[in-house]
Amino acid sequence: MSQRFFYPFRVLYRTSDLKSESPQILISVPKRKFKKAVDRNVIKRRTREAYRLTKPQFQGLAYNKLPDIMGFIYIGTDIESFELIQKKMHQIFAAFTKNENLKNEV
Numbered sequence: 645m646s647q648r649f650f651y652p653f654r655v656l657y658r659t660s661d662l663k664s665e666s667p668q669i670l671i672s673v674p675k676r677k678f679k680k681a682v683d684r685n686v687i688k689r690r691t692r693e694a695y696r697l698t699k700p701q702f703q704g705l706a707y708n709k710l711p712d713i714m715g716f717i718y719i720g721t722d723i724e725s726f727e728l729i730q731k732k733m734h735q736i737f738a739a740f741t742k743n744e745n746l747k748n749e750v
Contacts, residue, residue, distance in 0.1 A: 648739065650732050652720030653691075657711035657740075669695060670715040677721060687718050690726045694733040702737045709741045
């Protein structure tokens with residue numbers, strides 16, 4: 645399992661030789677930083693929507709370069725705006741599609 649940091653996310657990922665149709669994703673918001681479930685759910689919803697809107701822009705050949713499993717762990721201390729989350733999601737996808745030599749780094 646490898647990781648990269650794109651504030652407010654820590655992205656864990658794993659690639660394999662067997663490519664799936666689309667990456668499996670995990671979104672985690674720590675209870676330690678956000679005590680109220682409402683706050684955690686807002687962040688998860690914004691992250692899911694940013695992923696959904698960003699994914700079609702990278703379909704095609706670039707989509708095959710994405711890892712098979714991606715975990716988005718929210719490391720920020722405040723609830724960020726949807727615009728910032730979407731911008732960071734775009735940066736995450738761009739970074740993975742530019743790096744062609746992503747192999748299973750254990």
